[in-house]
Amino acid sequence: EDKKGNKEQATFKYCLIACGGRPSYGDYPGAHECCISSDDIFxxxxxxxxxxxxxxxxxxxxxxxxxxxxxxxxxxMVRSILLRGFDQDIAEMIGKYMEKHGVKFVRGTTPSKFERTESGQVRVFVKDAEYGVYDTVLMAVGRTGCAGWLNCKAAGLEYKESNGKLVCNDAEQTSVPHIYCVGDVIDGKPELTPVAIQAGRLLVRRLFGGSAKLMDYSDVATAVFTPIEYGTVGYSEEDAKKKLGTERVKVYHCSAMPLEWNLNSERSEDMGYMKVIVDKETPAEKVVGVHVLGPNAGEVIQGLSVAVKAGCTKEHFDDCVGIHPTFAESYTTMTELKEEGKLPTKGGC
Structure with a gap:
């Protein structure tokens, strides 16, 4: 049924819901009227x-x-920590780098309301006291699935009102067997476009191509395109210790100066950083997480994600010969153990 009340009935063998998500504005008074989202900025x-x-x-x-x-x-304006769900050592490094290069941070603070001034600017309040006036306020406090736009109850779909998402099994199948979901509208899955594309392709092959292959949501590589780029695959240090136990986790790390920064006086104190997290109770120390902070980190982690997906070990890293002069060659010579208190000191090119 459309907004004009016109109704149309359709029949289908399969239905795929891929309505995605939209930025959330939170519950702050005036947010919808005065602020823009990360979609709107473009x-x-x-x-x-x-x-x-x-x-x-x-x-x-x-x-x-x-x-x-x-x-x-x-x-x-940050309520608590940066980059929740990512490795916190690196999250703090990103924050410090951004501060050094012109971005200001206000920690432990949340807005209480927003008002539009006569000149069209936005007046921001914290604890109901005026905090400041801005030309633009961009809300980036999370995203909500768009399943709420659908009449989920009428279709018998299991729907979470708290986040606007649908509950699915490992085959992207909802509580109604012939209705499927892919992408950000699925509860508990990575909110990444390439994940949705891959899941959609595999689903089509299962439904129409005779395949039985399911989407593997584990060890999905991703990158954060902040001014200093961050690539990651597998566990963060915090997640590894939580899921495997602190006693099983060993963390190798090092710093390195990228060649392209070496002669740049503005970057004389900047350093890249790498971290490899292993399960020390497995043969040859299976790698469960890899992190890189530096130029082209997304390109670096895309290749390393294949190794992690294949079950590589720290021994495999050590057996490789580095390509000089590259930033990523430090992965082949990494010996500093964080838990032994060794600082991530390493040379560069």
């Missing part, structure tokens, strides 16, 4: 000017980073 017809970014997700930091790179005055 449709603005005038420069953002002095900008407040609210949130500490990868979307928040990426938006803050590119706006600061264009020369705008950018402040990020």
């Amino acid at each position: 449709w603005q017809k005038k420069p953002p000017g002095k900008t407040l970014v609210i949130g500490a997700s990868y979307i928040a930091l990426e938006c803050a980073g590119f706006m600061a790179g264009f020369g705008f005055d950018v402040t990020v």
